[in-house]
Amino acid sequence: MDTFSLLSALVGGFLIGLSATVLYAGLGRYAGISGILGGLLSGEDIAIRGLFVIGLMTGAATVFYGAGLPPAIVAQSPIWLLVIAGFLVGFGTRLGSGCTSGHGVCGIARLSKRSLVATACFFSTALIVVFLMRHVLDG
């Protein structure tokens, strides 16, 4: 899974798009994970949101462990950096009302101006951060 596989990318993306379609067709909601988590924390529609999250972990685990030896998933950063990064992801997605699934997939599919702007913001920022981390600071 570490080498590029066009088929995996397209099929995986298809499943994500299908997920969003099912959620929208059934419940009229957008599959924005930051919104789902945020709503859970606020105690709104806990059953629906909780089931989605449980489903997410189930689906991921099934594929991850189901296809033989699972690929190595490693987060390289030290713990303190993961804490900072995690906090920023949580805070930023709530402040910006969305993430890669909410804005990046659902919003762009609807040609939402807000989502196009938001996606441009977090993508360009992430690109710059990765460049700085990998090619400026670490050498």
Add this chain to the structure above:
Amino acid sequence: MSRYAVALVAGILFGAGLAVSGMMNPGKVISFLDLFDNWDPSLAFVMASAVSVFAVGNRLIRRRKHPFCDLAFLSPADTKVDFKLVIGGVIFGVGWGLSGLCPGPAIAVLVTGQTNLGIFFLALIGGMLAHRTIIRFTD
């Protein structure tokens, strides 16, 4: 199909999609965001695929008066591009660039049982709660 079944199925599809596409692996995401070293285009194809599917699905479903299992389609509360959207996107982008993890994969990788990823997730929740606290304080 009951509301709960919709949520669960959508979740399973989403999690499976994350795993199949490799987006569950922060290293693969960073390899996309790092344009200058062993570039991995997977993320672009994942998003293109997901967006395409939901664009079609969204269009088709919108012809209905309401979702299959609910009373109405959800409309996002905010429609304007504003400061919060942009700043939120930037903050999220920093966290995403630092870790390669956004909310969906952050949940998915919990199934690998790695402590540092659990800590990342807790920090993410912390960030969301911090945002909620600030909102409550300033309203």
